[in-house]
Amino acid sequence: MHFSTNPRGRGIKRKHSSPSAGGDAKKILGKLFHCLKEVKKAAKKAKAFETRKIVKRLKSSGNVSLRKKSPDKGMLSKELDVLKTINHDRIGTLALRNKLKKDKFLSSEPSVQMAISEVLASDTIPASEGILAKLETRLLSSKPLSEGVTTAISSLYVALELKQDNGNGVEEGPSRPHKLPKVNIPAATEPRATLDLSEGTTQHSFVGSGSRRGTSVSRSVSVSDQELGNSGAPDINTSEDHDLLTNGHSPPHAG
Structure with missing residues (x-):
């Protein structure tokens, strides 16, 4: 226990967190840092997938039979240019932070809140309008990024030894089946x-x-x-x- 003196010469007690709480906070901090790295990789895959999709639509826009079904070629080219400027790390951070805020268990956990404040930048906000907002919405709802975020949330639950909510209440583990006793029945032909x-x-x-x-x-x-x-x-x-x-x-x- 540490003391600091004031001008009157009296000691002031300082409160310290318990070792177990500090260990849990450090564990969650490292886990969240690892989760963010994996989510950023998923965001990079989502950006590459969206880029290939726009390029494919650009190629099909040159076909006369498919021109009516495709957007304007100039609009697609503009979307491709804006997509190249998007930072996938920022998209990954935004996706993970939004998911953590929506989770009622993790958002109320003190160790998770502390880790979020240190690992996830608070100034990361989504675009509000224009082509950039449209593309960011696509990336945030893409399948690769959604799967990466879901995996990250599940790993945090495992680290905290919590049971994840499946939408119908807290998920319970399967009950262990009971073994029935063996009953020896004599054969009908035995004397x-x-x-x-x-x-x-x-x-x-x-x-x-x-x-x-x-x-x-x-x-x-x-x-x-x-x-x-x-x-x-x-x-x-x-x-x-x-x-x-x-x-x-x-x-x-x-x-």
């Missing part, structure tokens, strides 16, 4: 096993899909508790049962 316990006996029932006409085959095996042994389950994996479950055929009868 099902049921266990029916009662006093003294244990009954196992196996039901599977037959291979013929989609019919179902069931088989019940009843055993006593003594036959279960220590394992608690009968051994029913016989060849007949296997054929019955897989092929759907009944075992052959003996005799």
Whole structure:
């Protein structure tokens, strides 16, 4: 904190901006300076495009069939002469400053206002009348310059970490989709096993899909508790049962 003395010998406090605010202002200043360079390049392209268009119309004015559709050749020549005198850097500065003034978020941001006062000349004003005003209006509304200004505004929003207004309110980011849980559904052809316990006996029932006409085959095996042994389950994996479950055929009868 710095102090300065007055004739009475008392110290006067001076307010300083916070380091973060100063860093943001410096960041926006550099970003706006870079944006202005890119917009000036776009203004140069717009001027070259307008020049080629006037030259093309001048050439077509010599054609008798197109003479009625084209303006006076003398007027086109005058427009071409005036266009050559236009400074494209001035047009780029004017386009960017006008766009920043119309943006309600950037125009109210203190760091942007400070950068505008240092980077964009305030004495740049559009022509009011005559051929010069007509040509400047064409350049300001040209596609190359409009795209360059739009890109510059978007980069300033990114630097300020703001969300740009799309005309229907503040633009919101896309919501992240929720992943649905997986559900395992057993196939209809898988065999099902049921266990029916009662006093003294244990009954196992196996039901599977037959291979013929989609019919179902069931088989019940009843055993006593003594036959279960220590394992608690009968051994029913016989060849007949296997054929019955897989092929759907009944075992052959003996005799």
